Amino acid sequence: MSMYRAHVLVCKGTGCTASGSPSVFSAFKEELAKRKLDNEVMLVETGCHGMCEMGPIVVIYPEGAFYCRVTAEDVPEIVEEHLYKGRIVERLLYTIPTDMTKVPHYKDIPFYSKQHRIVLKNCGYINPDHIEEYIARDGYQALAKALTQMSPEEVLEEVKRSGLRGRGGAGFPTGLKWEFARKAAGDKKYIICNADEGDPGAFMDRSVLEGDPHAVIEGMLLGAYAIGADEGYIYCRAEYPLAIKRLKNAISQAEEYGLLGNNIMDTDFSFHLHVKEGAGAFVCGEETALMASIEGKRGMPRPRPPFPAQAGLWGKPTNINNVETWANVPQIILNGADWYSSIGTETSKGTKVFALTGKVKNTGLIEVPMGITIREIVFELGGGILGDKEFKAVQIGGPSGGCLTKEHLDLPVDYESLTGAGAIMGSGGLVVMDEDTCMVDVAKFFLEFTQRESCGKCVPCREGTKQMLLLLEKITNGEGTMEDLNTLEELAHMVKRMSLCGLGQTAPNPVLTTLKYFRHEYEAHIKDKKCPAKVCTALITYNIDSEKCRKCGLCAKNCPVDCISGDRQTPYKIDQERCIKCGTCLEVCPFNAVYKD
């Protein structure tokens, strides 16, 4: 076997693939072969590094050089300079937006230096399709430890002591949940991994499944051992074809290695694992709906009790956890509960993966210790607001969550503090908004989502959200009254109180928090008939600044309804009566002469 002096890691996560990493990968393959470096330099395709916006990402070891936005044309230069002559290609390194310095080593990039990677430990480092690479990084060591040195009770106790709480939304203590399932009567028990990832703006579960599928499988094996289950399901969204492919491949490799199936590691522990593809309904992320869906029925929630631990899948005791929850378990067993509980805050232990998106400079996936502040996340890891605009709000927890403001920037993030402020941890979607984001529009956006996804089983959720949406539409159209605000608030409380499942119970949260913290924006829409952020189409006009207009005629040529007139002598002008407010003129004007009002 040859020894490699360097490793070239090309990201083949979903983001980088979309930005063209497959052609970068083949360019490296070709170039390394041409230069006869292919015995010295190992080329690896990896999962997501979390910084998809800067992709395609290429990392070269031993230096740990982090190259961004690499194209196939850059490859010969990287091979020549870096791999041949040992000189780092500076122009492709990451640039810190605040002082424009180049960072040679990825560990020094602020986006990474503040992270604490437990769940994402292997993402971006290993080839997820090779079980050997997972094993080489202590993979399946926790399972070996559990099966040979620990009783199921001891595994359960360790998870309980670690303080791990569910990462899928509610934050229920994982060890306690396992204990219910373990104690439930019956010989046939199931465990389920919830990989439905419904929050529209979160993609951590996807990245873990695509970048490190064995971590989830090992976590499930440990859970099955502790609970006494012999069969499990991973319920994954159909929109994630790559994750499904990687999972199926990982399962068959684990079976070959005797890590799944009968008599695992020659013990009398057996466990069988299946992948189920979801079919595109947000409500199926709710545990009882999810189980109905696995059973082949319409995915509608049912009242609890009975809880899944008593009567779950096909009426058997069932334990269900989120992808990220499962992926934490091997590290807890391997390094111990004391190590894990030393990270985080009093009530929330360990780390949380957030999908940092919206109007920040560095969007991507970050894993940070619980207790970090929102300011650190947005301004240090995120590098601040895009275009150095004004920070307005951050939306945490997706359609069930809420919007927090400037006043909350120094709030340490954990389950309790977020709930106290009116948001929730949820799955960890964290969307940053700036002065150009209209908070009424955001509330309407989330409500459109929950309204569309309401399964319709209970009236408060189905009808209540519809009424709320109508009111919000009225307000954004400039037809709202102050009375409507009260009605909106009353409806919100009613839907929250009376709905059957978490979807309805939390759907009003985005409305309630924006009403609480951004009431003035609602009032501006109602009283002044103005959208302060200039987003709501009905309340804005497009105009041309005759001083700035150079009379090039581009806007008139592109206007789909021909409502702009002017010529070489007369400055161009928009006929407000006919304007459909499509914004095309603003996009095409080369001289920034078009403005919104």
Next chain:
Amino acid sequence: MIVVVKAAEIAAKTKEIVEPWKGKHGGLIPILQEIQHEFGYLPEEALVTVSKELKIPKADIYGVATFYAQFHLKPRGRHVIRVCRGTACHVRGSLKIMEKIKQILNVNENDTTEDLRFTLEPVACLGACGLAPVLMVDDDTHGRLTPDKVQSILDKYE
């Protein structure tokens, strides 16, 4: 004549798909997924066949097929455009992308162009939020979009 042959073909293929699931539980959704994979949508004949083969009432099958966004009861275009309308994409202007496509193709959301070239669908999140705004055509993801990039992307698909 042709239509009859086609219906028979659909029924035969459907029977093949259903066969391994007979006597097992939880098969309905995977079966519908496979039928859709085969024909691009769920043809009436296929659903009737599933109902007969599995002895499940037709109403139940339609109940499931219409509940999940993934299933389509009408034929679709040669290419499916899925425009992300998730949160990350929304705050970075996905509505403008959607409007632009509608304007270029003269088609509404959840509809198919007359020449059957494209079907346009909004989708909740494609999991590539870091590249927002994002759209997918078939299996290709296109990110960091602006309205003026749309035309050249569509041109790649015949």
